[in-house]
Amino acid sequence: MILSHSKISNGWNVAVEAASIKQSRKWPELNTEEYNAAIRRYGECWSLADLLNSSESWPDDIACRQTEWLIDQLFPGNPRLSCGKSMHEISARSREDWRGHLAQQQFIVANTSRPRRFLVCAFDHGAATQQASMLKSLSELAPLVCVVHSGISSLEGWFFVQSLPKKRGRTFFGYATSVGANPANWPRSQPVRMPGGLRGGGLRQRIYHLNLQVLRNEHWAT
Template structure:
């Protein structure tokens, strides 16, 4: 079945980086629909494009027309790939070294925190209440294969023992995956970005802290936590910001050693003060809820 075919990486890259309204969104619909035709039905393409642009002002019928008009020029596997989004930058070792040399470390990040969580109690519930006020739909996971999307109130009392969360509210309980299957963890049912999470695959906690402190000069750092493994994760509040602006910020972070995986809007990240499967606590070292207001 076409719906189960794996999408090529360049198609996934295009889907994950739509421009904002006024920055070429209509043309983007056409270009992406062209390369989706060999892999998805018209209905599935519509759903994918809707999911990728959740939160943007899409005109009535705009996506449907793009899908219909692009069918005559549909890309065929084997042709030269259409122009993709700009590649992620390589690590700027010189700039990174300068930041690590002159910047602070984990202790500095902790001391800079406006809110100190000094006791040994778990604080996931109160942190999530501040990051996601009200009763939004939240997608929370025990693992990448065991998860659910529920209203915040339904998660009450359970978050401390769970390791994963999508860092933006969800639009609906379920949505279609890129394989055309219904899931409670899909790009289609993930809402507009509320937090852009910066994490690292390499380096020490002190190095990660230095980079996060440097990035905090460019964007509002709401929270920083330890993964319970080897890395720090920084949550930057980004609600209402254009994808173009956020892409530039993410590219800068990647050039300093950040992992690009968290650019995907539906990507699971570590639950603040949650618990990994191995029992390790995902300790919060920095918390500034005021930037979320």
């Protein structure tokens, strides 16, 4: 079955790109002292293997079912989700309309409503072990819920920030950019890698780490 698309206009894509450029100009650039301090602290004791070993398990080994299950945890209920196979093919549909199709998408918008639920910190700088060290450093400031591999060389960490005051969220992201996170991910409308999704060329965006306890606590508190 082919779902009908309600593509977000080209104007939306232009707006996202413009917002990303604007945001990248106002966040701290890479601070080598901060970066090296994190490497010294975690570089020899935190790696991709540690991300995997410290992860919760998921109920299925099939990649497409992992994605569907995880999106249900990250976005409970039936919210509208904006996803796509490329940055220029982002579609907004209800979660149920996406069911069965998410693992074929490359991108998802992590925040579709207010308040901001997640900050996704993407690292392109350094080797995977060094990127894992940066994520570990950031996890001391906000809960690290999920880590996704881009399919090539970078890691993206999903941090739960809904309970943080807005000012603390900005401080958190400022520190993240100072240790190498991509500042383009600050805009709420910025697409990020779909956990377990499919990158161009057929490369799977593997889920390396899960820690969903903070989301369960949120559910119990409501």
